[in-house]
Amino acid sequence: MPISNDLHDSSSPATASAACFQWQTAPGAAALSLLFLDGPIPPAAFGGALANVDNIPRRVWLKDDTGNRIDEAMACREGSGCLLTLHGGPAVRRAMEQALAAAGIKEAPAFPFGRGVFAARTLSLLPQARGAGAVALVLEAAGQREALRRALIEPSGIPSLLSESSAARYLFDPPRVQLWGPVNAGKSSLLNALCGRPLAAVGAEPGLTRDVIEGQCEHAGFTIRLFDAPGVWTGGSELDAEAQRLADTWRREADLTIHLVPPGAEAASPDGGWVVPSRADEGSGAGVSIHDPASLQALKDRLLEHFFGALRRLPPERRFALHPRLREDLGNSPEAARVWLD
Template sequence: MTDTIFALATAPGRAALAVVRVSGPEAERVLRVIARGAPTPRRATLRGLQGVEGKPIDKGLVLWFPGPSSYTGEDCAEFHLHGGIAVVDSLINALLDLGLRLAEPGEFTRRAFEHGKLDLVQAEAVADLIDAETAAQAMQAVRQLESPAMARWRERLIEALAYFEAAVDFPDEDLQTDTVEQARYTLRDVLREIRRGIGDAERGRRIREGYRIALIGAPNAGKSSLLNGLLGRDAAIVTATPGTTRDVIEAPLIIAGYKVLVADTAGVRDTDDEIEAEGVRRAEAWARDADLRVWVVDGSASDGSWRRAKLEIRAGDLCVLNKSDLPPGADAAGVLAEAEAAGMRILSLSVASAGADDVRSWLENRVIEVLAGGEAPAATRRRHRDGLLEAADQIEAALVQMEPELAVENLRLAIRALGRIVGSVNPEAVLDRVFATFCIGK
């Protein structure tokens, strides 16, 4: 027997309106006590609201969603109140008096999932939509919510499995070739779509989590100056002392409508200082996982310090040859030659005198090039991608099996892999992890 839960669905604090939602078997009784009865289903109705002992709380809109046609699939009620702190408190106290329990984060959506209203990917999309900071993130989440690709692929595989099983059960010659041919056609088609989903998964993850840019280079090159220039505020300390930055300083930024995470890092050099050495280690680790490394180089230096980082240059990395206001040092020529040979793009500038606008517009082009275009990706998390890779392997294996009996085994495994993505075969722990990231009231 499930209990009845409630939560403030709007942000707490003083506001024009507050919405409190209730879900569970007691929802109708709650409406009887607080709003003198349940109104017509799904129709906003103005009612006087009162506490358990008849004390008036507010006058507001009441909605009644009898299950299963509700968000959670259970009986649900919604109260739209004036958004005053005391008003909301009185309603919450009345609900507690009625024996209701405050919902856990994500509990409404978890109940929706458990009642088959949403699959797990759609539930994740609900969380992503609430967390979205950019239009691109929101669009991707809406697409996932409205067009659940993984569930569709899984259904088509189940259909194909039925054909293969029929061929096994009724090994009549004609029937077998026809049905198996039809099933193979479906498999090839789904495989094509899954491969496209895998190809787009990295883009999906970057749109969702943010495109990660590491500023890396020798001490004093101007990394912190560049970070401050990009952000338009003094986020990191800039001094003439080499080794100023010790920690990784991560700052979110929106570039061309996409979420970007820029990290300023400790200047890389050999050092006996324990704290600085740890900073260097973290700098290299962050840069290794970044989507883009921006190598900041002091163009006036002559000590060869710029290549101390234990990182390989990747084609497509950016080299910012800084301090162009000073006479070029002996390093500059070597930097340019090496950067060009490695396929790096080079921007020569002075952050201190000209600011970071050139870098910003270069980054804008890069972000658009990498993240824009095409449909919103179907896979947005690592667990989606892992499941799709496994499903694709199994479908490929099924396609090369000559015996339907053996193809059936591979297909079952492919269906299982997709099932884990959409949540039809998940252990409790996975579900707990997914729903724990929600806010209360959703």
């Protein structure tokens, strides 16, 4: 990953002998806090967690000088220092400040991390990033000013830049997947199994689910939103039919519909989406079963590949988590986007 040379101001007060720190986010009950450490960090500080930090963001467990865990953070090298993404909130902040004092790391007078507009705006997306994988990609993107400059100099590169980065919107607004199918297809059971929590009631009684129920599936650091729905059937009451109609409006807003087909049912002929045999342990074995962890894992992998695969396969210097404003600017006029690089 290219390191932007403007991420770190050369007039920073760090010297070869002293590290210093500065919070990049205001105190408060935010979801995430950003802390920039500049200069050589004592190797033993934070239980040695920052001794081998490099350009690719990774998870570290920060400990205080008595070995107590402070927080699980993302750490990434930036210029002459290190950027930490911590959980927000006053308790973590206070514990960090005590550990910094114990390590002899003083607060720096203001030095602007991300002086470049691009880095600053890209990093402003961090609090919206959903999942550790999303945080890592935003941190990487903030350091890619030079790669962006190269793409902008070559105007024919902009369309591919935009298409490559389009999936990045799912880092902030996770993709929506609608589970669909006949009553008793196993939609609610699958929602619970994929999310790892009993969100929806399940049972052999047909038409048990009467509403759209949302869950979140976290997989490999990425978030996917899943929606359960009332089953498709003709034997229900007017209330069931009304619930179905409502669910259908949700389905049309989903990014993907998974049509579950239980053993013995007619295969759906969906207008797009995936057809997946369900309750596979009762059928031919092909498809997904809540009793077969490997089949659940395979479905999650397939979803991850569908929504994030292209983005994750790009070389690091092209994995732009572009700020929505920058995407808009690039779409309108490459010239307008250049102000991001000044």
